[in-house]
Amino acid sequence: MVPHLITALTGPINELEQRVLDSMPAIERWFRLEWMEHTPPFYTSVDIRNAGFKLAPVDTNLFPGGWNNLTKEMLPLAVQAAMAAIEKICPEARNLLIIPENHTRNTFYLANVVQLQRIFNMAGLNVRVGSISPEIKKPTLIELPNGDTVTLEPVVRTKRRLGLKDFDPCTILLNNDLSAGAPGILEDIHEQYLLPPLHAGWSVRRKSTHFKNYEEVAKRFGKMLGIDPWLINPMYSQCDEVDFAEDKGMDKLQTTVDALLTKVRRKYKEYGINEKPFVIVKANNGTYGMGIMTVRDAKELDAVNRKTKNKMAVIKDGQPVNDLIIQEGVLTQERVHEAVAEPVVYMMDRYVVGGFYRMHAERGVDENLNAPGASFVPLAFEHSTHMPQPGVRPGVSAPNRFYMYGVVGRLAMLAASYELEATNPDAEVYD
Structure with a gap:
């Protein structure tokens, strides 16, 4: 079931x-057949950009935070999806x-x-x-600004299992993206279910691998629908051996950016789009909106200042950046209260359970919105029980628009499923 939400957009x-x-x-049948062959990630959030002429995912998170941004009305859907996921x-x-x-x-995160x-x-x-933080040595009660409380307890590891004092779980849910690598305490757990698996963490995962899989999904989906897959797929390139701190590999980066901008210009010309193309340069294994810059012309890279280079050189947990993904920038035409916004779709198991708009009053339509100063507007439920309304003119029905977000979100989730299968260290390899 897809929740039908009021969006602030016509x-x-x-x-x-x-x-x-x-x-x-046909779309729902196609997804149904795919999920017979592939296992969806346990939970997923997808950042989507709607440029008016294309609608594409720009980031897929396999350890989504931000569940507190979903409305109370969405909880029943999330609970049903959680039941389905755990039962499996x-x-x-x-x-x-x-x-x-x-x-x-971070009280927002703890909420x-x-x-x-x-x-x-x-x-x-x-x-x-x-x-698993070394700071937590005993049960610690933390009060949150909204009146909720959370108790953090130190984990206890025995030879084969992980738990707490007097608490033995059969399932362990990671909401930690393992940017700095998987700590030893989480390795070699064979008797319990660890969700998502360790190889979903950013120490292993690469955005370029995800978007390679997404490109394959978009091509197959585009063929079924009879559309150009570019309409739902951001083109990308990868560039490694770059060191912003030491000014190494910048020529290679400039060449890669220029080549991708040329491809985007060609597409814009084909579709008669008058916008100025841009690309987003970001860490190939990054998260938290760190290590990201917008480039509209490859020559701009000659003039990148020291502050920006320092920002690009390291990401979360002090991880150095040498491997980059250069992604076709997708404008956003979305607005909430006059601020530039983008929808974020939340899924559990194979179901869309809700979403919100990430908005940023100080950012432009071609900039990353996942930055300090961002705020979140939950998508509120419509009071009617309309399914998407096939007879309604495109662009005027909120349920229709949200259904489309849900389709693109699920395509990205399917790509993540392919990605996790391909990178699974325990998968059997057949010659």
Whole structure:
């Protein structure tokens, strides 16, 4: 079931929405067949940009925070999806341990942990929060500004299992993206379910691998729909051996940026688009909106100042950046309260469970919005029970627009499923 939300957008009419709505039965059947062959990631959030002439995912997160930004009305959907996900993995599950990020003082982030705890609790599980942070040496109660509380407890590792004192979970839910690598305490756990698996963490994962898989998904989906896959797919290139701190590899980066901008210009010309193309240069294994810059002309890289280079040189947990993805920039035509905005779609198992708009009053239509100063507007439910309305003119119906977001979000989730299969160290290899 897809939640039907009021968006703050009427937006430009586009044929893509019409084609998606006309093909709804075929699309749902296509997804159903895909999920018979592939396992969806346990939970996923996808950042989407709607340029009016194309609608594409620009980032896919396999350890999504921000669950606290979903409205109360979305909780039942999340609970149902959580039940379905847990039943598939461990039907007799009783205890679930959530392992959060180590930044224990971030109350916004901890509100997200509380929301996850609530969802799985309502799905019929005993849920506790176990920290792998060296700071947490005893059960620590933290009060949040909204009146909620969360208790972080130090994890206890025995030879084969991970838990808390007097708490033995069958399932461990990671809400920690492992940017600095998988700590030893999480390795070699064979008797419990670790979700998502360790190879979904940013120490292993690469955005270029994800978008290579997404390109394949977009081509197959585009063929079924009879559309140019570019309309739902941001082109990309990869560039390694770059060192912003030492000014190494900048020529190679400039050449890669120039080549991609040329390809984007060609597409804009083909579709009669008068916007100025741009690319986003970002860390290939980054998260938290760190290590990202917008480039409109390759020559701009000659003049990058020291502050920007320092910002690009390291990402979360002090990880150095040498490997970059250069991604076709997708404008956003979305606005909420006059601020530039982008939709973020949340999924659990194979279901869309909700979403919100990320908005940023100080950012432009061609800039990264996942930055300090961003705020979030939950997408509110419509009071009617309309399914997407096939007879309605494109661009005027919120349920139709949100259905389209959900389709693109699920395509990115499917790509993540391919990606995790391909990078699974335990997969059997057949010659």
